[in-house]
Amino acid sequence: MDKNTYLPFLLDTLRLLALTPSPTGMTAGIERQLMAALKETGLVPWQSRKGAVLARLNEGEGEGILLSAHIDTLGLMVRSVKANGRLRVTQLGGFPLQYAEQENVLVHTRDGKTIPGTLRMNQPAVHFNKDLRTAERNDESMEVVLDMRVSSKEECQALGVSAGDYISLDPRFVKSGDGFIKSRHMDDKASAAILISLARAFASGEASCRRPVYILFTNFEEVGHGASAGHPDGISDMIAVDMGVVGEDLSTDEMKVSICAKDSRGPYNRALTGALVDAAEKHGLDFAVDIYPFYGSDTDAALSAGHDYRHALIGPGVSASHGYERVHEDGLWNTLELLGHYLKTA
Ligand SMILES: [Zn+2]
Incomplete structure (x- = not known):
């Protein structure tokens, strides 16, 4: 993916998402915004009954890969x-x-x-x-x-x-010095902007996968049941794209893509997580593998609801989470790159 094209697009998308209020339960406005953004890339998105936004990125063959981000906020x-x-x-x-x-x-x-x-x-x-x-x-x-x-x-x-x-x-979205962005709700609008950018890369042929790839934007993640329902058929792997935790003994920072090995609900699928680590290593991305001590992701919601998937969690490092958060454009870019590289050979 061409960084000069996709990073400015990602940052503009992120700003628009951040400025649209979407507390859990009041997400109709941002759902409309997402539907429009995906249609603009040439996709045919649809919604689940509870309001999640979905789209299929390619034709592909075999078992599907589901990438999720959540658009509801605190x-x-x-x-x-x-x-x-x-x-x-x-x-x-x-x-x-x-x-x-x-x-x-x-x-x-x-x-x-x-x-x-x-x-x-x-x-x-x-x-x-x-x-x-x-x-x-x-x-x-x-x-x-x-x-x-x-x-x-x-x-x-x-x-x-x-x-x-x-x-x-008030999100108080500020593009600050040296590539940092300070704003509320970077959890998880940062990842939503990354998935929209990935969708654009698929549409332009700059990203590809031999398997079908779907994106899912959930709207009840902050209260635990975001990805519990409304999935397309034929999925075998689900990767939640959500904030990476920054904390004292963890290795993630805002510049990195974080790969989560275990959160409060338990370990992630070892093979799928390992494949993501391999892709990050192979392509020289700035990444970290971490344990998130107080965290549950949309894949936890999906598996608890009975979906039979391999599951993984990656995302850009977000500091001061659930407060006035901070991300860095390198962390956003590394996350988009990891998805692109992983999917190319998945
Ligand atoms: Zn989140």
Whole structure:
């Protein structure tokens, strides 16, 4: 694949995906965006009932290979409108609330309005709250304050806000110095952008595989059942493309493609994982093999649902995961390259 063509395309795609709110459960907008992006490459994508987006990349013969990435992200939901017109929230997906403290948010009401606000401590003023430094951050001590003139439950409800409304976090997408990208939700929009780039490479003939290759964008990964259903027939191997974990005794960093040998659910298929390591070594890619101590992937969801597959997990290194995350264009590129090289001889 020509880096001068595909890396800028990947980064532009990533930015567009990152700027589209898609907390788990509110993914219709990004599904439409994905369908359009895949149609633009000449593919004929389709959707499962629960909203996953799928496409077949080539003709191919024999047993299929399924590549997945997830397009849902962490977020919040209105739990209740408080008497003071502020919002008590509940989390969508797993993250400490302090990872979203002082973040700008958008409340998406059922009647289609988008109302800006901030998630912050109930008493956020340093000049007022002497316990601010040590106070526990939870859904009782924190609230969403809307940037609207509301001071009662009734006034807030009159805006159309109610329990069950989705709240998205400002991704704060920044292309920073030296090839780094800082943004929320690089888990797993980075991998989604990689798969769209791979689809384009298949369409232009710059990537190929003798077996049929399918891509699957799941929309309930952050709550555990993303890839549990809606698969095409004839698959024997599934590779989840999802964030690589960066941590003290691990070898992955943002510049590398990470290959996961074991996560909290157990080891990945040894032969398939080994073949991915072989491809990375053979082509001189910057990669790492790691154990992810607190992690479950879409392949875990697929196997738990009863799919009889060999499974593997690879992805670009993402630091500060589930917070204000950071990736590097080298890690994105190494992941795309690994998929391209592996599929060529799979
Ligand atoms: Zn993920």
